[in-house]
Amino acid sequence: MAERANAFDRVLRQAGGPETFDVLAGRLPGADLTTLLLEVMRHRSRALSPADVLRRYGHDRFVAPAQVPFRRLRRAEDAVLSALPDEIELLTLAPVAPLGTHSALGPVDQNNVISTIRNSEVAADPTNALALEAALRRRADPTRPVRLAALQRVVRAQRFEGAASYAHFTLFAVITAGRDTGDLAFERTHAAEHLAVLTAAVRACGGADAEARVTVLDERFERVAAELDATPDPDRPGGRGYYTGLCFKIYGKGAEVGDGGFVDWTARLLGNRKERLLISALGIDRLS
Structure with missing residues (x-):
């Protein structure tokens, strides 16, 4: 700093x-x-001369081709999509989002996002854009839950450590938006669905060891966690300022490959505390 x-x-x-x-x-x-x-x-x-552009291309980590071969990524994408229920609509998201999409909804430093000069920013997480789309649909028809998914190549400006860490990578994201109907019914139903979809997707990619680990952030969600096919993970250090109620991680192929939980984004976007939103995502590059 x-x-x-x-x-x-x-x-x-x-x-x-x-x-x-x-x-x-x-x-x-x-x-x-x-x-x-x-x-x-x-x-x-x-x-700038052509030589200047080539020189920049040679050392700028944001513009280099993906390290994972295309055919491996494509096979993983197809495998993941095979686990997606027909009831969840698959969208093709734009590669950019409105300025502030990531920092205004979640606690993300704007310097970790690639901002453009046209009041937009390069996609860093498809769940944020899916949340915006869900909010528009919920505002148009608040009686219907919204279930969306997307595959998107995203870019993040912060540096990551480790062999499987890249400046840009593909995420498979799923979100469900709806209204609180009491008795944590929304949370219980859709948390189970997200975990089922994500673990099935990991298995479809060859991860026979697919596992979900759940962290309760609010004691009221203990009963939600108890109904899930997941391992308790009470000591998880990250995500506590990002998620509310309950969050989870997905493991497979010997590594962490996914993350998710409940957030208050649609409640804030629509100005209605009764709105509920569950988001989750898998890293395709790690699954390929």
Whole structure:
């Protein structure tokens, strides 16, 4: 954090000081800022030669091809989709989402997302975009639950450690949105469905050791966890500020391959505390 602050202070001095930042960050309307930045990018791109572009391509981790061969990824995608029930609608998501999609819904630092100059950002997690689509559908017809899925190549700006860590990767995501009907009926029904779909998808990819591990974040959800075909995981350190009520991880092929849980995104998007949302995802690159 200190290194980032020092770099920001240095750049700010070169750019003209806090007054410049105030104009760009707040006082300049969004459309005008986009116009300015588009012209800046056009000016800078004109100064680039083909050799400059090739040099950038050679060392920029965000633009390098996937490390996992295409046919392996495709086989894993097909296997995962074979486990998806017909009742869950499969969408083809756009590669970008509105600016703030990831940081406004979940506690995600905007610097971990690739922001664009057109008030959008590169997809970092398909569950966020699926939540937006679910909110629109729930607003149009609040009487019907929304069950959606997607396969999406996403990009994340933070650096990950380990052999199976990539700057961009494919996620298979499932979300279910609906209304609280009492007695934790929504949570009990759809948590079981998500775990069944995800573990079946892992097995379809050859993960005979598919396993779900569940963490209860709210004691009221103990009864939900008790009905699930999952191993208790009370000491899970991550996800406690991201999920509410209950969350889970999916394991297979000797590694962690998926994650999910309940979030309050549609409740906040629609301004209705009765709205419920369950999200989950599998990493296809790790399953291939």
